[in-house]
Amino acid sequence: xxxxxxxxxxxxxxxxxGPGLGGKTTNLEYIYSHIDPRLRGNLISLxxxxxRTLYFDFLQxxxxxxxxxxxxxxxxxxxxxxxxxxxxxxxxxxxxAVVFVADSQKERVEDNLYALEDLEKKLIRQNSSLAAxxxxxxxxxxxxxxxxxxxxxxxxLNFLNVPSFEAIAIYGTGVFETLRGAIRxxxxxxx
Amino acid sequence: xxxxxxxxxxxxxxxxxxxxxxxxxxxxxxxRSNAALCIFAxxxxxxxxxxxxxxxxxxxxxxxxxxxDFAATSEMARIISGEDKFRYLYHEGKEKNVYLCSxxxxxxxxxxxDKSVAxxxxxxxxxxxxxxxxxxxxxxxxxxxxxxxxxxxxxRELLSAELDKSFGxx
Numbered sequence: 472x473x474x475x476x477x478x479x480x481x482x483x484x485x486x487x488x489g490p491g492l493g494g495k496t497t498n499l500e501y502i503y504s505h506i507d508p509r510l511r512g513n514l515i516s517l518x519x520x521x522x523r524t525l526y527f528d529f530l531q532x533x534x535x536x537x538x539x540x541x542x543x544x545x546x547x548x549x550x551x552x553x554x555x556x557x558x559x560x561x562x563x564x565x566x567x568a569v570v571f572v573a574d575s576q577k578e579r580v581e582d583n584l585y586a587l588e589d590l591e592k593k594l595i596r597q598n599s600s601l602a603a604x605x606x607x608x609x610x611x612x613x614x615x616x617x618x619x620x621x622x623x624x625x626x627x628l629n630f631l632n633v634p635s636f637e638a639i640a641i642y643g644t645g646v647f648e649t650l651r652g653a654i655r656x657x658x659x660x661x662x
Numbered sequence: 663x664x665x666x667x668x669x670x671x672x673x674x675x676x677x678x679x680x681x682x683x684x685x686x687x688x689x690x691x692x693x694r695s696n697a698a699l700c701i702f703a704x705x706x707x708x709x710x711x712x713x714x715x716x717x718x719x720x721x722x723x724x725x726x727x728x729x730x731d732f733a734a735t736s737e738m739a740r741i742i743s744g745e746d747k748f749r750y751l752y753h754e755g756k757e758k759n760v761y762l763c764s765x766x767x768x769x770x771x772x773x774x775x776d777k778s779v780a781x782x783x784x785x786x787x788x789x790x791x792x793x794x795x796x797x798x799x800x801x802x803x804x805x806x807x808x809x810x811x812x813x814x815x816x817x818r819e820l821l822s823a824e825l826d827k828s829f830g831x832x
Contacts, residue, residue, distance in 0.1 A: 477678070482708055507828065513723055515723050515726065528732050534830070537817055537821055539822055545726065558733045560735055561733035562730070565706035646677055651829055658818045661813055
């Protein structure tokens with residue numbers, strides 16, 4: 472969180488974390504294309520030639536002034552590939568909340584678990600943990616044929632019973648619900 | 663005042679006078695080096711202050727990208743030297759260049775300048791400013807301030823209501 476008392480603004484950082492090709496960037500792309508243009512900046516997307524996130528995507532969204540103060544949200548995605556491990560750690564630094572974007576397909580079970588374990592390790596290095604840090608889960612790709620049942624995903628990934636959302640990010644289903652859920656998580660931790 | 667989280671978990675509070683000092687230092691750097699734009703940002707990519715022409719450049723995005731640049735190359739720094747990140751990064755374009763300098767662990771200076779300006783001048787002056795700002799930051803490091811003064815319970819309730827209005831599903 473960054474509080475700017477001179478400009479009466481507060482900036483929150485929300486990081487979309489999860490296995491590679493899980494739909495993190497797709498979430499940001501949908502938000503960018505469906506939010507009131509007056510409430511957002513440019514979507515900065517750094518992709519390789521293979522359309523993989525190079526190191527992060529960045530989108531700034533904001534709300535109107537509340538009691539004279541403007542809330543802004545910096546949304547980041549992290550690169551899913553293993554060799555960007557150290558970069559992931561740095562992008563995660565200073566995050567106020569994490570959206571863990573899980574891939575619902577059965578064959579991605581291990582990738583989801585590996586990414587969640589990675590998140591926990593990085594939080595521990597920041598003197599936090601999954602139990603202490605504000606995070607939520609999005610079960611993405613619910614439209615695909617070979618998907619795990621939500622109740623099984625809950626057992627595998629949501630052992631801490633954080634808020635979870637089903638999504639089909641490519642069509643926008645659940646995308647804004649997830650974003651609102653993440654922001655509410657941040658707000659609840661402020662009190 | 664501005665507040666941001668530092669690496670060690672403590673928050674730095676910029677009083678109005680220290681904020682003004684930073685703003686004046688950026689103005690001086692811009693003027694002396696003949697740069698187009700100078701930004702002081704934190705390592706999370708939040709722009710604290712800037713000096714220069716901002717009409718054509720999105721300060722928020724540039725600051726986030728600069729912070730990301732250090733993040734992206736940190737893996738390279740780790741491989742070649744075991745360090746957390748490079749101290750300086752430089753990108754040269756056809757017309758405009760950008761020079762990035764880390765200030766301690768938690769802040770950075772971004773200088774945008776055109777091809778008529780010598781890199782050596784930008785480098786020397788930015789290095790000088792980074793040392794000056796490191797001293798200032800060291801003095802400002804203090805116990806964490808809570809956010810509750812700024813974001814009271816009424817603000818949080820109104821924010822929650824505003825979320826449904828503005829970030830609703832279309």
